[in-house]
Amino acid sequence: MTLFLSGDVMLGRGIDQILPHPGDPALRERYMDDARDYVALAEAANGPIPRSAGFSWPWGDVLGVLADSAPDARIVNLETSVTRNDQFAPNKAVHYRMSPANLPCLVAPRPDVCALANNHVLDLGQHGLEETLDELADAGLQVAGAGLNAEQARQPAAVAVGRGGRVLVFSFGMASSGIPPWWVATDNRAGVDFVPELSEDSAAQITSRIRRHIRPGDIVVASVHWGSNWGYDIPDEQIRFAHALIDDGVDIVHGHSSHHPRPIEVYRDRLILYGCGDLINDYEGIGGYEEYRADLRLMYLVSVESTGALTGLRMVPMHTRRMRLHRASPENAEWLREVLDSVSGEFGVRIDATAHGMLALRRQ
Numbered sequence: 001m002t003l004f005l006s007g008d009v010m011l012g013r014g015i016d017q018i019l020p021h022p023g024d025p026a027l028r029e030r031y032m033d034d035a036r037d038y039v040a041l042a043e044a045a046n047g048p049i050p051r052s053a054g055f056s057w058p059w060g061d062v063l064g065v066l067a068d069s070a071p072d073a074r075i076v077n078l079e080t081s082v083t084r085n086d087q088f089a090p091n092k093a094v095h096y097r098m099s100p101a102n103l104p105c106l107v108a109p110r111p112d113v114c115a116l117a118n119n120h121v122l123d124l125g126q127h128g129l130e131e132t133l134d135e136l137a138d139a140g141l142q143v144a145g146a147g148l149n150a151e152q153a154r155q156p157a158a159v160a161v162g163r164g165g166r167v168l169v170f171s172f173g174m175a176s177s178g179i180p181p182w183w184v185a186t187d188n189r190a191g192v193d194f195v196p197e198l199s200e201d202s203a204a205q206i207t208s209r210i211r212r213h214i215r216p217g218d219i220v221v222a223s224v225h226w227g228s229n230w231g232y233d234i235p236d237e238q239i240r241f242a243h244a245l246i247d248d249g250v251d252i253v254h255g256h257s258s259h260h261p262r263p264i265e266v267y268r269d270r271l272i273l274y275g276c277g278d279l280i281n282d283y284e285g286i287g288g289y290e291e292y293r294a295d296l297r298l299m300y301l302v303s304v305e306s307t308g309a310l311t312g313l314r315m316v317p318m319h320t321r322r323m324r325l326h327r328a329s330p331e332n333a334e335w336l337r338e339v340l341d342s343v344s345g346e347f348g349v350r351i352d353a354t355a356h357g358m359l360a361l362r363r364q
Contacts, residue, residue, distance in 0.1 A: 262277070
């Protein structure tokens with residue numbers, strides 16, 4: 001079977017403002033107090049962006065790739081609160097909020113699961129999270145990693161595939177990604193599944209919970225929000241943690257939080273994506289960290305056997321312009337290939353170009 005995995009999908013702030021039903025543009029940021037200013041930055045960089053753009057506008061060529069590849073399950077990390085609430089979480093530099101009326105934009109690529117254990121899902125507080133959960137449920141979208149209490153936040157999302165099989169998605173996040181520890185879900189408080197430390201003991205606790213849900217034939221995805229925004233180095237404790245998850249039954253480690261793609265590893269025939277990079281955001285035109293080419297994005301199409309063993313990984317390079325994703329040029333695709341090939345080499349992985357403008361994993 002084939003799974004589509006994406007990094008961070010940020011449909012709030014500037015993206016929300018170009019959609020048919022923009023919400024309140026007010027921000028509580030140090031440098032910006034109006035979300036429309038992010039649209040102006042993108043336009044200054046790459047040209048005019050239509051207002052009241054269609055709901056599919058930000059996805060652009062992603063939708064055609066998904067139609068052609070027809071993945072069995074589609075999993076995204078949604079880094080946006082879907083709410084009209086205006087109670088901004090204190091002591092946060094950035095808040096992502098999209099209008100519930102613009103939810104058809106999220107539905108456009110037909111995601112099966114939205115991972116929510118990240119550092120933006122509670123940007124508009126407890127009421128914002130509760131509204132987000134209600135809106136996603138009403139839209140028929142499954143979630144993992146956040147809930148009205150700890151039990152809900154720890155529940156996996158289950159996608160039926162094949163003949164009686166399932167893809168189980170568990171979502172959890174860590175302080176290294178910017179999740180405040182007080183966002184943790186408890187017995188009587190809504191929040192996220194928060195992991196306080198990268199340790200063998202934490203990994204064992206997670207996999208012990210995971211094993212209670214697994215049936216024969218299930219594919220288990222651990223969607224993990226961790227690490228810094230920039231850089232290619234993977235801390236040893238992250239590597240050990242990812243290995244421990246796989247040693248105890250996880251089939252795919254779906255890492256995210258970084259704004260650009262990070263190294264890839266195959267461990268015991270299982271895939272580890274240490275950082276998928278952003279897929280959609282409103283950072284276009286913002287200076288800084290140009291060496292990472294954060295305007296280049298990747299779609300991940302992961303093929304696995306029914307046992308969970310990896311059979312192939314194809315990646316589709318994308319380029320964001322005017323807040324819309326386009327297939328990357330051959331030159332930009334080659335830049336991504338060279339970087340990923342270089343940083344993944346120490347993990348025994350090489351990245352090749354294919355005849356169809358994609359990138360493909362090759363084991364050394």
